[in-house]
Amino acid sequence: MTQITRRAGLGAMAALLAAPNLARAQTPTIRIVVPFGPGGSTDAVARLVSPGLQQRLGANVVVENRSGAAGSIGADLVAKARPDGQTWLLTFDSHSTIPALLRNPPFDVLKDLDPVMLIGGSPYAVATRPDKPFQTMADVVAAAKARPDGVSYGSTGNGTIGHLSMIRLGEKAGARMTHVPYRSGGLAVNDAVAGHVDMMIGSAALMLPHITGGSLRPLLQFGPQRLSRLSETQTAAEAGFPGMEAEAWWAVFAPHGTPAEMVNRMNAALKETLSEERARTVMTETQQARLVLSTPAECGTFFRGQVETWGALVRAANIQPD
Template sequence: MKITRRTLLAAPAVLAMGPALAQAPKITLVVPFPPGGSTDALARLLQTNLQNKLGRVVIVENKAGAAGALGAAQVAKSPADGTSFLVTFDSHAVIPTILDKPPVDVERELMPVFLVGTAPYVIAANAGRPYKTFADVVAACKQSPGAVKYASVGIGTLGHLAMTVLGKKAGVEIQHVPYRGGGPAMNDVLGGHVDLIAGSAALVAAQLGTGMLRPILQLGRERLPNLPDTQTAIEAGFPDFETLAWWGIFAPAGTPADITSAMAKSVKEILSEPAIAAQLKETQQMTLLLEDAAPFKTFFDKQVAYWGQVVRENNIRA
């Protein structure tokens, strides 16, 4: 059954029609990471609301592996009929360069549908360490090269790449300790096994009330409202430097425009609801952009170009 704009935007009353609902093809939202992360949370929020809105069965499938490339490949190889979408985030832009043989061409086999929003990365220190600014970290690295260690949520993630760029610009070596996810990385920083963490604003903000973590640098262009006393990288002497987490939706290349436009419209309506928008801002520190395919493609192409160059220049491999 081919999905048209009419079927994708079917009235919620269809929910009351058991047989009709059972016959309608389900929509799968593929998350290319394990359950529990920010992308998984976004997909499950959309799942419930899309199902109610469209009168269609919507499921979330976690397909983790290869820096998000396995889930991306699954969607790329799915029928281009509106039954499969990828809900992913910033590391998607690094797949072309971080993997020796990526299983998917993210620029040709997938098409941008909707850009949800962005949030800055934040560098924070164990509160027992003496670092109050990034300049303190640079000074410590110059005094004892390699002695300062930072955690990231994995090789080739934007936290890792941002620290690579900052260290290079400052002329110092900051030792990278990669982890498989934000939970393990944060646990070791809080436990004092690692000095710093480069993570999303949401990951850092969740620990600010504990008194065990001190934010020292944020990588957005403007200070976050909940971090009014923490410098941006630009203020700290790194002109025009920013690193943003972002969340977006992709479809298999060749999916008809009326289908992708209808999905984008539905998602925008859901995320524009005040309670849902407030939830994302509070839990993910997210700035909602809610942009459709054209501006999303421009944004994504810039991310691929910039971070791809960082990966190549520093010979980084997952």
């Protein structure tokens, strides 16, 4: 009798120990694919929302970085994933230029991915290392005119709105600069801080921590008015380049055919997460970003306009992928 009782006790203990493992095995895992390397603003947004999504969706949320080819490698992974609500894309503005940038895109950005939410945006800014000889953008233009292609700038990749904005600025100023594309904002910032490029263009969200910390000096911002944390830095219009507003943006997409109820549930979870005080403060104050938190339909309308607007510039400038 004692032996039977002992066996029963051991069996019950084993069941108790196994229960948490069984629960974990049954908890679904959701992948948030970021088509850029770690350290950039897109990666930061994905990691900011992950805890809130995990709580609201009742799933393990994993951020997966898949960089390369202007974000098309990671986006293609999502486009070809099963539309079962387990895989999502959180991407950047270069997503809109893929059709014009790549000769034979592996997927159709408008047909193979369904819009979920336009999270928001942040004006682009140009900054340089403090010991570089540039105090304003006028200094950069003068140096570039004196030494065509002798002034370099980094960006988060070919075909990003930041890259396209610098092309437009160079054309308006009559100055040629050398573009150095990177696979992520983190890599671009690191090289700008190290002085390997003369300056870089990135979203204010990406640049502000380095500007505030003193490792970069701002030269120009592309918003309609000065950001509160860049109050001493000229806008493009103030610097003599009217009509040069440019904003980085982040959006979420799902594999085409993902059921509407899943898309709406993710949209709601994102909205609730980014409406929390901490997340909203990080986005709007720390990173000076503009939150939109759109509906799926609004995201689709916005994205189609971006594909048309920036795709035309990519084709006109004959920009090639990284």
